[in-house]
Amino acid sequence: METSTAVPRLTVQSLAKSYGSGPAAAHIIGDLTFSTEAGEIMCIVGPSGVGKTTLLKCLAGLHPSTGGTISIDGRTISGPPPEMALVFQDYSRSLMPWLNVRKNLVLPLRHLRLDPAELKERCDTALAAVGLSGAEHKYPWQLSGGMQQRVAIARALAYRPEILIMDEPFASVDAQTRFELEDLCLKIRDDFGMTILLVTHDIDEAVYLSDRIVAIGSKPARVLDVIDVDLPGPREQIGTRALPQFAELRTRTLSLIRQAQS
Numbered sequence: 289m290e291t292s293t294a295v296p297r298l299t300v301q302s303l304a305k306s307y308g309s310g311p312a313a314a315h316i317i318g319d320l321t322f323s324t325e326a327g328e329i330m331c332i333v334g335p336s337g338v339g340k341t342t343l344l345k346c347l348a349g350l351h352p353s354t355g356g357t358i359s360i361d362g363r364t365i366s367g368p369p370p371e372m373a374l375v376f377q378d379y380s381r382s383l384m385p386w387l388n389v390r391k392n393l394v395l396p397l398r399h400l401r402l403d404p405a406e407l408k409e410r411c412d413t414a415l416a417a418v419g420l421s422g423a424e425h426k427y428p429w430q431l432s433g434g435m436q437q438r439v440a441i442a443r444a445l446a447y448r449p450e451i452l453i454m455d456e457p458f459a460s461v462d463a464q465t466r467f468e469l470e471d472l473c474l475k476i477r478d479d480f481g482m483t484i485l486l487v488t489h490d491i492d493e494a495v496y497l498s499d500r501i502v503a504i505g506s507k508p509a510r511v512l513d514v515i516d517v518d519l520p521g522p523r524e525q526i527g528t529r530a531l532p533q534f535a536e537l538r539t540r541t542l543s544l545i546r547q548a549q550s
């Protein structure tokens with residue numbers, strides 16, 4: 289699928305973030321600039337501790353930045369943007385164990401004051417999109433890890449975000465489930481036209497999923513390079529990963545991260 293419509297959706301301009309203040313301040317993000325186009329999947333990669341989660345938290349309005357701007361469609365944001373939803377790695381802590389699947393999905397929608405028919409339609413559509421139709425009355429602890437992460441993704445989908453932010457969303461599941469969830473990520477982008485920004489440590493995952501990869505490094509963090517991932521579509525786990533271009537992109541991305549670590 290051609291996704292790159294070259295419309296900047298989310299723009300990060302000279303972003304800076306420090307924790308603390310004065311001489312004890314930790315300058316985590318230095319001068320970070322990139323933009324995400326409408327409908328693209330962009331993966332953020334970089335060495336451990338470089339500030340990837342910090343960046344996502346600033347984008348989601350959970351942490352105030354200390355410099356620069358973040359804007360959506362040219363509108364500078366200063367708090368949690370209504371068009372954004374988040375999925376974190378740790379599904380076991382993000383789902384409420386005392387609520388069934390349906391109630392977990394409904395919880396973040398309460399403030400939207402939707403009528404019951406629309407709530408039901410949103411939940412049904414989101415659960416169908418992640419292959420969990422019929423699981424709405426189950427509790428998280430009755431589901432496998434991969435299914436719980438699908439519920440976390442369905443909860444984000446039910447919110448109908450235009451931008452989905454994911455922090456290592458597939459890191460806690462087995463390899464086969466991870467492949468399935470990666471394909472789910474491609475599918476929801478295609479079905480819902482969402483812009484997806486995803487942090488991963490897995491370089492192959494970044495190449496497989498991305499339209500573009502942003503490699504960040506140095507301390508404080510800055511963009512090392514933005515890599516165009518011009519792999520033919522539709523992507524498919526075995527065929528796409530066997531392409532010579534896949535190996536080239538993996539080597540290029542890995543070299544950048546290695547450089548950043550040295």
Ligand SMILES: Nc1ncnc2c1ncn2[C@@H]1O[C@H](COP(=O)(O)OP(=O)(O)OP(=O)(O)O)[C@@H](O)[C@H]1O
Pocket residue numbers: 307314316334335336337338339340341342343
């Ligand atoms: N709330 C906080 N207060 C102070 N320092 C913090 C806080 N959150 C993160 N840090 C520090 O900021 C740095 C970047 O952390 P962050 O979690 O953003 O990195 P990361 O690239 O996501 O790491 P990893 O790849 O290991 O998940 C680390 O040195 C971390 O200790």
